Amino acid sequence: MTNPFREYAWGSTAAFSRLFGWDVAPNPQAEMWMGAHPTGASLVEIGPGETLALDALLAQRPELLGASGQRFGELPFLMKVLSASKPLSIQVHPTADQAKAGFEAEEAEGIPLESRVRCYPDVHHKPELIVALTDFAALSGFRRHTEAASELSSVQALAEERGHGGPALREVLSTVQDQLERQDYAAALEYILASGQKQSAEAARALHALVQETETAPDRLGSAAWDTLTRITEHFPGDPGIFVAMLLNRVDLRPGEAIFLPAGNLHAYLGGAGVEVMANSDNVLRGGLTSKHIDARALIDVADTQVLDAPGCAPELVTRGELAYRPPFEEFALTRFSVEAHGDVKSRRLVDAPGILLCTGGKLTVLADPAGEGPAHVTLGPGESVFLAPGEAIRFGGDIGTTAYLASAPDAVQAGR
Template sequence: MDRLTNTVRPYAWGSTTAIPELLGTEPTGEPQAEMWMGAHPGAPSRVADRSGGGAYVALSDVIGADPEGELGPESVRAFGPRLPFLLKVLAAASPLSLQVHPDLSQAKEGYADEEARGVPADAPHRNYKDANHKPELLCALTPFDGLCGFRPAEEAADLLAGLEVNGLKPFVDILRARPEGEALREVLTAVLTAEREEMARTVAEAAAAASKLADGGAADGREPGQGNPHARAYAAYASVARHYPGDPGVIAAMLLNYVRLQPGEALYLGAGVPHAYLDGLGVEIMANSDNVLRCGLTPKHVDVPELLRVVRFEATPPAVLRPEAGPDGAERYETPTDEFALSRYVLAPGAEPRALGARTPQILLCTEGSVLAAPTGEEAGQLVLEKGQSVFVPAGEQVRVSGDGTLFRATVAV
């Protein structure tokens, strides 16, 4: 069992306070967006060298030296000699890009094509960094706002029509007249390929209207949101527009479901589902991939033809998950992916320790209180995990956890 030293990524959309508060450190004044736990080559966690001497080594190097010993033979057979998941703490203070992930066959095909064409790995227009898919799960630690999946076409038409913006009327007509999948494809294509200045004017008008409608009901004494069924969504879209003025992605975002997660709720995102995280702190786990196709809300490259190949043009209600209690005290978040499994343990003082054994590797993350992690049957090697701290447990090792706190457990689902 190895205590992890993790990298915090300073992306511009990150909160300046949420991750420092979790870690009990002083804010630097700079955004701190994601804390990575795992063996991703972009920012692998570090562990103390097991041979002693005080040096630290990358977890990826530890795994590379003995893949079967660290990951277990089942994980290696299924996913090769690498940790197949990446665990993160994500802290959003402003919207992330509107994006979608390919499925496994699309990723393999896209990666092979760009490799064959000699597209440099670090080229800004490169779509596929690897040949893997990227299913992901976000579990809220605070109230967490996001956009996920297309609304039904008729509902999207009503929402756009309610803004009473002339530039949106053609989209409303398409959404009401065409079959749903065809309509969603046609509208998204039109939004992303429109003349830039004309679309920027439409975005500005739509944002102003959304901001007004977000306060629906407040003028006559009712709570904000009571006067308009889409008021909370309008508020979210208006906020997106303030961060990305004139961006076509603002109108694309209006085609998506707005969702607010409460602490403990999670959102699963499969291939082809457009989404964007807006605001909040959460634990995120994903397959170990960097493949992202962007739809907007970003200065980065947007490859419209490839995006249209990958997006699933169908109404998709947000896949909000609540943990399912198991007999071992685990609260599990059930997903259809094999690369990862996420569960939560809410530990109480004086309760029996929970035994966490696995044939595959584990990362344990404390998000509240204090947790004691001890190798089964051993006094030596036990670690106290305070809020924000994490450990890597190799395959085949059983750990007993106890204390007064909340612990997330990430492992491989095979």
């Protein structure tokens, strides 16, 4: 497949070069999309020198969706490689009902699908999973009220001590702490992003000045908390979203570790690279830390303001060199394969569902078993991918250390014949 890129400001020209050994890009690259989303479908080679967009191919040949895809009426998942060199937006994704209502409302208003102010370009919810390829830092879900209140208190004390405790910062921190004492994250979110947005922006500038003048992490704040403040204020010095960030769980992933994000989970990625799989949607409501369109009221309406533990997704060891990530979503699961010995060849078959196989390291040789209507074999280098039809039996292997990820429907990946 030939896959499109999204060139967002939080990407970099060298991100995919570092990941996959490619040439440095002329523009910042943030995401590589693999799938059939109409705003960024992959191109599939259907013959020598002939390609077709995957969404068009599936429309022509719906049998390639399998029973799983036909139940959704389309390829139900979108796979990405994401690489963030700086924090990206505080955001939330809607439920299926919220997505449908939002899409219909924006259609009725006549907002073009390609408009930058569009929040709902499709009718689907967007649960997602991300597996770290590098060390990966994220914020996910509101943490315990007492933890957030304690951190705000430490920041306030530090600001007063260093001469940055101006009236705006004192007012914002005091107001939010009062709301946390009442265990009311909904009120805190509304104040920071809406009714108190002007004060919060002024307070954010004061916080930026404090961080700039403090060279090392102060003892009163943990290293992770200080890292969050440093990363965000460096790139968004007057953004009220910094105060929302301080209310969320900090999650640090090592390569191979994962989190899943259901609808309503307020989150932001701070930096790192990973493989993402999500429902086939691009519905995102943003509340800060971005140059893109922000709709704070829409985000407030959708965000889950209950205390949430960071939703880790520990993989299940299927067999040697095979890990399965199974978040509680019906659209997709993800399997990681690694070659750990010479001659390690895996035989797998997709039952009633298509899949996308992505090589992330080494050289992966994929052979049809037996050869069908497509090519008998294909060799994938890092960052290259192939679309697999339902029922297709394949064998694949490579040099020791070769790694690959296979996205498909839950329980679709089974041992081959």
